[in-house]
Amino acid sequence: MAPWGERLAGVRGVLLDISGVLYDSGAGGGTAIAGSVEAVARLKGSRLKVRFCTNESQKSRAELVGQLRRLGFDISEGEVTAPAPAACQILKERGLRPYLLIHDGVRSEFDQIDTSNPNCVVIADAGESFSYQNMNNAFQVLMELENPVLMSLGKGRYYKETSGLMLDVGPYMKALEYACGIKAEVVGKPSPEFFKSALQAIGVEAHQAQ
Amino acid sequence: MAPWGERLAGVRGVLLDISGVLYDSGAGGGTAIAGSVEAVARLKGSRLKVRFCTNESQKSRAELVGQLRRLGFDISEGEVTAPAPAACQILKERGLRPYLLIHDGVRSEFDQIDTSNPNCVVIADAGESFSYQNMNNAFQVLMELENPVLMSLGKGRYYKETSGLMLDVGPYMKALEYACGIKAEVVGKPSPEFFKSALQAIGVEAHQAQ
Numbered sequence: 001m002a003p004w005g006e007r008l009a010g011v012r013g014v015l016l017d018i019s020g021v022l023y024d025s026g027a028g029g030g031t032a033i034a035g036s037v038e039a040v041a042r043l044k045g046s047r048l049k050v051r052f053c054t055n056e057s058q059k060s061r062a063e064l065v066g067q068l069r070r071l072g073f074d075i076s077e078g079e080v081t082a083p084a085p086a087a088c089q090i091l092k093e094r095g096l097r098p099y100l101l102i103h104d105g106v107r108s109e110f111d112q113i114d115t116s117n118p119n120c121v122v123i124a125d126a127g128e129s130f131s132y133q134n135m136n137n138a139f140q141v142l143m144e145l146e147n148p149v150l151m152s153l154g155k156g157r158y159y160k161e162t163s164g165l166m167l168d169v170g171p172y173m174k175a176l177e178y179a180c181g182i183k184a185e186v187v188g189k190p191s192p193e194f195f196k197s198a199l200q201a202i203g204v205e206a207h208q209a210q
Numbered sequence: 211m212a213p214w215g216e217r218l219a220g221v222r223g224v225l226l227d228i229s230g231v232l233y234d235s236g237a238g239g240g241t242a243i244a245g246s247v248e249a250v251a252r253l254k255g256s257r258l259k260v261r262f263c264t265n266e267s268q269k270s271r272a273e274l275v276g277q278l279r280r281l282g283f284d285i286s287e288g289e290v291t292a293p294a295p296a297a298c299q300i301l302k303e304r305g306l307r308p309y310l311l312i313h314d315g316v317r318s319e320f321d322q323i324d325t326s327n328p329n330c331v332v333i334a335d336a337g338e339s340f341s342y343q344n345m346n347n348a349f350q351v352l353m354e355l356e357n358p359v360l361m362s363l364g365k366g367r368y369y370k371e372t373s374g375l376m377l378d379v380g381p382y383m384k385a386l387e388y389a390c391g392i393k394a395e396v397v398g399k400p401s402p403e404f405f406k407s408a409l410q411a412i413g414v415e416a417h418q419a420q
Contacts, residue, residue, distance in 0.1 A: 004399040130342040171385035
């Protein structure tokens with residue numbers, strides 16, 4: 001592997017993941033990963049542009065940032081690219097009114113979105129809210145649409161909590177895809193559009209980012 | 211299309227579906243489809259062997275047959291091929307102890323099956339029992355196995371009830387397949403083994419069946 005100096009030549013910006021990179025989530029707000037608070041501080045003190053890019057979709061950016069600040073991170077809401085606000089922008093642009101199959105913790109991100117008479121479904125890591133009733137509601141909304149739109153905030157298979165492995169949004173996205181014979185639009189990583197929007201926010205081109 | 215006499219030349223047995231063919235399920239035990247009680251009686255009075263072949267997996271054969279008899283059908287439990295008993299036979303043959311993600315109505319079919327310390331998952335049309343907690347339990351069982359076995363009783367996308375379309379087992383099978391990176395074994399239609407077992411029960415070869 002090339003030495004750091006060489007690898008960073010031409011690099012103008014850095015995208016940082018949050019969960020599992022800056023901190024481990026868990027009871028009581030989680031814990032900072034050793035060295036990460038200092039690493040963020042050094043990056044922000046350097047000539048590099050920094051943007052936080054997360055697939056977190058069980059909580060709002062406000063809540064997430066509050067948690068990180070309590071752990072000692074220098075971070076503000078405006079520095080975070082997350083799937084829920086990205087989805088809201090797409091919904092507005094396309095005049096879509098979603099049925100929301102999401103975790104209550106992230107619902108506030110959709111406060112400005114019209115959810116009456118839904119003409120699409122937005123699915124996120126809903127945890128316990130992935131009941132049969134809620135899944136069936138989402139399914140019925142999709143089946144009644146001429147052009148069903150299913151937007152999925154990420155497509156992760158599972159994640160790890162202190163209590164064990166937990167199903168993420170991906171399996172439920174696949175369930176609705178199969179039930180309706182459609183393909184979901186993924187908002188969040190690994191979608192290239194999502195990374196691009198994070199880079200746009202700091203005015204950096206893809207080839208200048210690390 | 212060839213006339214009936216010609217089409218039936220060489221036919222020795224008939225497999226009949228139940229739900230949507232003999233009766234429509236619904237409140238109060240459902241209703242017989244016009245002419246079906248008489249058709250079954252004529253078939254059973256003919257030289258043809260008859261077997262009922264269903265993917266019903268929300269109720270036991272005993273309950274299903276009781277319901278059909280009340281609607282006037284001449285049918286007994288021993289004439290029905292259904293996924294749950296077929297799965298039980300496979301579980302016994304292979305020494306598998308399932309975690310059961312099934313509807314309470316069909317649980318009695320698994321009375322003789324050892325479910326301690328599970329080494330596989332059996333998933334069926336569980337309805338309201340498809341909670342996040344139960345899905346996650348099934349997922350965790352599979353992820354802890356060296357050779358994860360997921361058995362699915364059918365793979366239907368959805369079915370119709372008087373209250374509207376309902377998600378069937380297929381979407382939830384797909385969810386676990388994606389979460390664990392595995393492929394389920396389908397017990398029930400359209401699996402060729404399932405049809406074969408129905409034909410074996412009446413001693414008829416596939417080319418002799420209608």
